[in-house]
Each structure stands twice: as structure tokens, then as C-alpha cells.
Amino acid sequence: MDPTGRCRLTAWCEMNPSEGDFIRLEGARVQYWQGSPDLVIDDLEQVKNLSSQPWEKIDPENHWIPVNLSELVNGGSRRGIETSGTIVSVRNDSGIIERCSECRRVLRENNCSEHGNQVGVEDLRLRFVVDNGISNASLLMSKDSAEEFLGMDMERVKGEIAKSGRIGFVTELRNRCLSREVFIRGRSIVDEQGAMILSDTTSFSDIDPKKYGNEIMEKWGLVI
Ligand SMILES: [Zn+2]
Structure with missing residues (x-):
């Protein structure tokens, strides 16, 4: 999170940040996952833990x-x-809708476009x-x-x-x-x-x- 919003970060390397750490990413990637942009790092070299706070502490519950x-x-x-x-x-x-038990797609007449006839799982x-x-x-x-x-x-x-x-x-x-x-x-x-x-x-x-x-x-x- 930063003062402009929030984003997921996926690390394809051993990374153990502590809650409240301020980090800077350099040379990282942006990928799309379920329609939202995610930040991705492949190498710990791309992360710098900042010693000074770039902004005020953010309350994750209310940001x-x-x-x-x-x-x-x-x-x-x-x-x-x-x-x-x-x-x-x-x-x-x-x-109430019915979803495919395998992929959660919404069923049409007990039919999933991917998995055929299904016993639906009810959802709201x-x-x-x-x-x-x-x-x-x-x-x-x-x-x-x-x-x-x-x-x-x-x-x-x-x-x-x-x-x-x-x-x-x-x-x-x-x-x-x-x-x-x-x-x-x-x-x-x-x-x-x-x-x-x-x-x-x-x-x-x-x-x-x-x-x-x-x-x-x-x-x-x-x-x-
Ligand atoms: Zn399905």
C-alpha cells in the first residue's frame, strides 16, 4: 500500500518482509491476475528495504x-x-445463482461452459x-x-x-x-x-x- 492505493505483490524468490516495512522495488514487473495489476519480483535484488519512512504509517483495515x-x-x-x-x-x-463445483463459473441450466453437466453450488x-x-x-x-x-x-x-x-x-x-x-x-x-x-x-x-x-x-x- 501507498498513499495512492494498494496492489498485490508476488515474490518468486525468498522474501520475508515484516508488517509495516517500507520497501522500494526496482526492475520489478507488472502482470495481470483476474483483471487486476499485480507487482511481481523475481529476484531479491529488486527489493530495497527503506530505512526512512517515505509516508505516514497506513492502517491496512481502513485504507x-x-x-x-x-x-x-x-x-x-x-x-x-x-x-x-x-x-x-x-x-x-x-x-441466488448456481456455480460449477470445479471452476465456480455460473451454470446455465446446470451446464458449465467448461465442465458440462454439473450439480451446482448455490451462491448469492x-x-x-x-x-x-x-x-x-x-x-x-x-x-x-x-x-x-x-x-x-x-x-x-x-x-x-x-x-x-x-x-x-x-x-x-x-x-x-x-x-x-x-x-x-x-x-x-x-x-x-x-x-x-x-x-x-x-x-x-x-x-x-x-x-x-x-x-x-x-x-x-x-x-x-
Ligand atoms: Zn466448470
């Missing part, structure tokens, strides 16, 4: 770099970012689109993130879907989420298909839409 959604969408993939946007779409395939996933008026990105919540966001665990989600059906569940989610602003912490993957944010946590901003609307109208001198 999130605020990045505007447009900047995020137009930049490279990043870890440890914090951004915000308005939920403009809730995808129909949000809810939510998919949205967020927009800031200029740019938009997909927002994906895996199980932990989704459970926290929904305020219910996977078993309860399954119960809700059993009760009101998948469409009913998604409709309820739309009623709760559409047009609301959210704060997102997580990582971004930007490729030729666009930008996707994998959230660690997503929470509603506490903006009251009515109050916010009035503020905007006041700002622009609008009267209805």
Missing part, C-alpha cells in the same frame, strides 16, 4: 482511496478504491449498474458484500425467493435501490467490456432524495 466514478471508468483496474454513484439498474440475474450475487451522470459501471456484489448490503443472509434470501419468486425478489430490490446513491468500497476491473466494480461494502448515502431534489431546484432557481 480506501476516493476516486470519482468517471476517473475510475477511464483509468486502469485498481484495488482499494472508494467511489459513489446512483443505482440506475438492477440486473434480473441478481439473487447481486448485479447493478451505477452512474454519476457522466459515466457508468457495473457493480457486482458477491455473497459477503450482498448479505451486508441486504441486511439478510443467504438463507433468508433463499426464503424470500421461495416466497415471492426470483422476479418478486428483484422487484423488491429495485424498489429499494433504484435512483439511490451508494458509496462503494472495493476494486475495479476495467477492460474492453467496460468497467466493473467488485464491492467489499456498499452502503446507501444518507441523502434524502426529496431534500436533495429541493436543493438542486434551489441551486438552479427552478420552480414547479
Whole structure:
């Protein structure tokens, strides 16, 4: 981690850093792993342990770099970012999905594109689109993130879907989420298909839409 964000570092050599060490890399490589850039060293010579602190100590539990959604969408993939946007779409395939037990790909009609017919492993996933008026990105919540966001665990989600059906569940989610602003912490993957944010946590901003609307109208001198 540094003051601009965080990145994984893979060492193909014997390296034993201590927590809190400040290191400098020279002649290292950058590789892509699951859409995110990783730093790689092949030789201990590429690492220098710094004796003086180049920046203040960083708290790893609470190190999130605020990045505007447009900047995020137009930049490279990043870890440890914090951004915000308005939920403009809730995808129909949000809810309980089934994954291949071998590769975790999402099954379509009990079929994995790689491993054929499979008995699926259930998982929870939510998919949205967020927009800031200029740019938009997909927002994906895996199980932990989704459970926290929904305020219910996977078993309860399954119960809700059993009760009101998948469409009913998604409709309820739309009623709760559409047009609301959210704060997102997580990582971004930007490729030729666009930008996707994998959230660690997503929470509603506490903006009251009515109050916010009035503020905007006041700002622009609008009267209805
Ligand atoms: Zn598979």
C-alpha cells in the first residue's frame, strides 16, 4: 500500500518482509491476475528495504482511496478504491445463482461452459449498474458484500425467493435501490467490456432524495 492505493505483490524468490516495512522495488514487473495489476519480483535484488519512512504509517483495515466514478471508468483496474454513484439498474440475474463445483463459473441450466453437466453450488450475487451522470459501471456484489448490503443472509434470501419468486425478489430490490446513491468500497476491473466494480461494502448515502431534489431546484432557481 501507498498513499495512492494498494496492489498485490508476488515474490518468486525468498522474501520475508515484516508488517509495516517500507520497501522500494526496482526492475520489478507488472502482470495481470483476474483483471487486476499485480507487482511481481523475481529476484531479491529488486527489493530495497527503506530505512526512512517515505509516508505516514497506513492502517491496512481502513485504507480506501476516493476516486470519482468517471476517473475510475477511464483509468486502469485498481484495488482499494472508494467511489459513489446512483443505482440506475438492477440486473434480473441478481439473487441466488448456481456455480460449477470445479471452476465456480455460473451454470446455465446446470451446464458449465467448461465442465458440462454439473450439480451446482448455490451462491448469492447481486448485479447493478451505477452512474454519476457522466459515466457508468457495473457493480457486482458477491455473497459477503450482498448479505451486508441486504441486511439478510443467504438463507433468508433463499426464503424470500421461495416466497415471492426470483422476479418478486428483484422487484423488491429495485424498489429499494433504484435512483439511490451508494458509496462503494472495493476494486475495479476495467477492460474492453467496460468497467466493473467488485464491492467489499456498499452502503446507501444518507441523502434524502426529496431534500436533495429541493436543493438542486434551489441551486438552479427552478420552480414547479
Ligand atoms: Zn466448470
